[in-house]
Amino acid sequence: MDKVRFGIVGFGNMGTGHAKNLLSGKITNAILTAICDIDPKKFDLLDEKYRDQVKFFTDAEEMFKSGEVDCVQICTPHYSHVDLAILAMDAGLHCIVEKPADVYTLKVKKMIERNKTNDKVLGIMFNQRTNPAFKKMRELVKSGVIGEIKRTNWIITDWYRTQLYYDSGSWRATWAGEGGGVLYNQAPHNLDLFQWITGMMPSKVRAFCHYGKWHDIEVEDDVTCYVEYPNGATGVFITTTADAPGTNRFEITGTKGRLIFDANIAGSKKSTLTLTTLKIDERTYCYETDEPFKAPPVEETVEVELEENNPQHVGIMNNVANTILGLEELYAPAEDGLNGVMLANAMHLSSWLDKEISLPIDDELFYEELKKRIAISKPHTVREKVVAQ
C-alpha cells in the first residue's frame, strides 16, 4: 500500500472539511477515494473535478465492502459512531471516528472490544491533542516538574452557541438526536484533555448540569463539575455554550509547582502557558519548616515557549494514515475516547440522580436513565430560513 485510501461517512460540516484536507494533499500518505451520505444531494458539494476519483455511496456497508477504501473516517451523528466503526472493522477496514466516541459507555466498550480481536487501526479525532500548549502541559506533568497533582481547574466556557445554531437541525440538542449538549458536542475535546494532560481519571464526580438553561433545548448547556481523584486530588470543570466572553483557563497545581494555561479570550494577549516551580516540595516543606506563614520558596515563574506547529485535524489524519502504513504509533487511539464519554455520562448521572457518582460508572444504569430521556425526546423545530451548519 503506497497511499491509504480514505472513505468518509457523513458529508456534513466535518466530513466536507476532512475531504478538503485529503484532496488538497495535506495528508501526505492518504487519498480520498469514497464518500458516503444518506442524502445523495450531498455529492454536489464535491467539486466536479474530483468526481472521477471519488466514488459516492448512500449506504455505508456498501462502501465498506466495495474494496475502494482502506480506512473509514466516520463523521456522522454521535449515536452512529460505534455501529459504523464496528461495521467497518467487520469489513476489514481501519477506522477513525469523530468525537465523542459515541453517546454512552456501554456502546463505546463494544467498539473497543471489537478492536481487540483484530489488528485494525482505530483512531479518534482528538485534534486538540496536537495543540502545542496542551502537548506541552502533558509533557510537563509527566516530567514531574510540578510534582504530584493536588488540584485541577478548567474553566472552559468559550463554546458560545446561539439559539439559531440549535434551531439549524431537528436533531440538535435533543436526547434522541445527539444524546447530550455541550458535554457531547463542544467540550469532548476538553474532557479528553482533562484526563490526557493530567494522566488521571477522576474516581468520583459530582456535577451540576443545567438543561436548557440558556437556550430552548432539551439537553445541558451549562455544567459545573467537582471531581476527586484516586490520589486525593480534587478538581473543577466548568463549561457552557452561553458565556460571552467565554474563558478558557486550565490550572493544575502540584506539590512542586503550578501550570496555568490561559487562552485569554477577548483579551489582548495570545494564549499563555505559565509554569511556576518551587525550590522544595510543598508536602515536605509543610512539615519541616520553622516558618508558620511563609509558603515554600518559588524557584521560578516562566512563560513556557510553545512550538508554532499546530496541525489539528491534519495532524491526526496524517498520524492515522502513517500508523496504518506502520510508520508511526497511533497518537489518539479510539479506546481513549471511552474516558471522555465516561466523564460526560458520569456528569449527567450525577445530576439526574442528584448524587456523587463513582467511576467507572455503572454502564447499564446510565443507559437505562438515558433511555428514559430519549423516550420523551422531541425533534427540535427547525427555523425555515436557517442553512444547516
Next chain:
Amino acid sequence: MDKVRFGIVGFGNMGTGHAKNLLSGKITNAILTAICDIDPKKFDLLDEKYRDQVKFFTDAEEMFKSGEVDCVQICTPHYSHVDLAILAMDAGLHCIVEKPADVYTLKVKKMIERNKTNDKVLGIMFNQRTNPAFKKMRELVKSGVIGEIKRTNWIITDWYRTQLYYDSGSWRATWAGEGGGVLYNQAPHNLDLFQWITGMMPSKVRAFCHYGKWHDIEVEDDVTCYVEYPNGATGVFITTTADAPGTNRFEITGTKGRLIFDANIAGSKKSTLTLTTLKIDERTYCYETDEPFKAPPVEETVEVELEENNPQHVGIMNNVANTILGLEELYAPAEDGLNGVMLANAMHLSSWLDKEISLPIDDELFYEELKKRIAISKPHTVREKVVAQ
C-alpha cells in the same frame, strides 16, 4: 467628644497591630486609652512611654464599665466575639469586632438583634473591602456595566500555612478552640467580598470540605464549593491553606461582559482587574442574531485603572471612629458579618450532611452539628520551641 477613646480586648497578633495604628496617630479621630487581656504579661508588649496613657485590664467587663473607653475593639478568639460585643453594647459602648463575626449564625444574630435596640456603632474588620480592586469590582457590578451576573468563580488558594502555624497554639484549628479552619480564619474576607462585590447571597450551597487533609488538624484546610443564586446564576469558591503557589483569581461573568481580578501570585505582574464589555446583551443576542456560532461582539477589553490608596485596617478604624463622631456612614457594619458566617456554616453543613443546603440555613441545626464536633474536639499539641504567632 473630640477623639474617640478606643479600648482593645485581646492583645495578641491583631490587638497589638491595631494598638500600633492608634498610638502612631494613623486613626485621626481616635486614641488608645485601654487594653484588656486575660494574661497580665501581655501589658509588657506595650512600650513604656504609653503606659500612663493606656490603662490595662484583665477583665473585659471591668474595662467596659470603667468609663475609660467609648469604643471597644474586639480581637479575641472567634467564639468570644459576640459575647464581648453584647457586653460592650450593654455597657453603652460602640464596638468593632474582628472577622469572623463569630463562629455560628445563631450567635451572630444575637449580636445584630442587640444592636437594633441601641444607637451604638457596631462595625466589623472587613479591611479587604478597602482594597481598591475589590472596591472597583463592586462599583462596576453595581453600575450594570457587565449586566446581570450569570457566573462567579473565585479561586482563592493563596492562604498558605505550615504545620508549625497550626502547632503554635493549642486552640488552633480545633472545633472547640476556633470552630473551623480556612473558612473561619483565613478566607472570611473572601467570603464577605464574594457576596459584597456581587451584591448577591447564594440561595443554595453544595460544598466539599476536607478536614485535616493537608495538615494534622481537626478542621477544614481544603474547600471546593458550588453555589446557586436566586437569579439562576451559579458560582464556585475554592480555598485552601496548602497550595503553593496559591492563586487569587475572581471572575464574574454577566450578560453584558466579564470582570477578572487576578493577583498573579508568584507571577511577575501586579494584581490586575480586566473588564470586557459586549456591544449587545448576550441574552438578547442569543435569540435575535442570524449567526449560529459567533458570540456577541466585544465592545472593549480594558485593564481597569485602580486608585493607589489601600488603607486596610487603618481605613476601617478611621471610618468607625468617624461614624461614631457622626462624620461618616459605617462602611462595614457588623450585621454584614452574618453573611460570611452563614456561607461558612452552610459549607460545613453541606459537607457534614453530604447534601445541598438552602440559604438561609437552619441556625439551630448547624449549631447542633457543631456541638457534636466540639464534644470530641481535643486541644492541639503545641510544639515547645514555637513562638505563638
